[in-house]
Amino acid sequence: xxxxxxxxxxxxxxxxxxxxxxLPEELARVDELLDDPVFFAPFAPYFHPVLxxxxxxxxCYLRLMFLKFRYRLGFETLCAEVSDSxxxxxxxxxxxxxxxxxxxxxxxxxxxxxxxxxxxLNEALWAKAAGQKLLRVRRVRADTTVIPANVAYPTDSGLLxxxxxxxxxxxxxxxxxxxxxxxx
Numbered sequence: 001x002x003x004x005x006x007x008x009x010x011x012x013x014x015x016x017x018x019x020x021x022x023l024p025e026e027l028a029r030v031d032e033l034l035d036d037p038v039f040f041a042p043f044a045p046y047f048h049p050v051l052x053x054x055x056x057x058x059x060c061y062l063r064l065m066f067l068k069f070r071y072r073l074g075f076e077t078l079c080a081e082v083s084d085s086x087x088x089x090x091x092x093x094x095x096x097x098x099x100x101x102x103x104x105x106x107x108x109x110x111x112x113x114x115x116x117x118x119x120x121l122n123e124a125l126w127a128k129a130a131g132q133k134l135l136r137v138r139r140v141r142a143d144t145t146v147i148p149a150n151v152a153y154p155t156d157s158g159l160l161x162x163x164x165x166x167x168x169x170x171x172x173x174x175x176x177x178x179x180x181x182x183x184x
Contacts, residue, residue: 063092069122075103
C-alpha cells in the first residue's frame, strides 16, 4: 500500500524544549523543499494504492535517501545515525518512539524503485536547491594532469641484493664488536 505521509510527531516530542526540536539550517531548507508532492509522484507507480501492507512513507524514504546521498553513508550506517540523532529523526519525520526502517527495507525499496530514480530525485533536489540559492554548493576542481615519470619498481633480484647487503653489513658489525674473526 502506497503511503506518502507518516504518522506524525509523537507525544514525547511535545515535552522536548524548542532548541532540541529545531532542525539545522541546511536540513530545514531541504525539509521545506521535500514537502513538495512532486517528489512523491515518481514512486506511485511502484506501489498499489490500496492493496498490500503499508509501506515506509515516501516522505521518510526520500529524506533518508537524501541523508545517505548528502553524507555518503551506507544503509546500515545511515539507520544507525538516524536512530541516534534527534534532529535527523525529525528531518526524516520519524517519531521519537517510532522505529527507524531497517537497512534491508531501504535496500529493497531502492531496488524496487530503482537506484536511478533515487539518484535522479537527489540530483533534481540539488538542482532546485542550488537554483534557489538555498544551499551552498561547493565547487570542486580536480587536476588530472598526467606527467610521465621513470618509475623503478622493485624486482626480486634487487630486493635479494639489498637483503644480502644488509645482512653482510650487520655481520661485519658483529665481527667488530666481538673483536675476533667469526667464521664464514
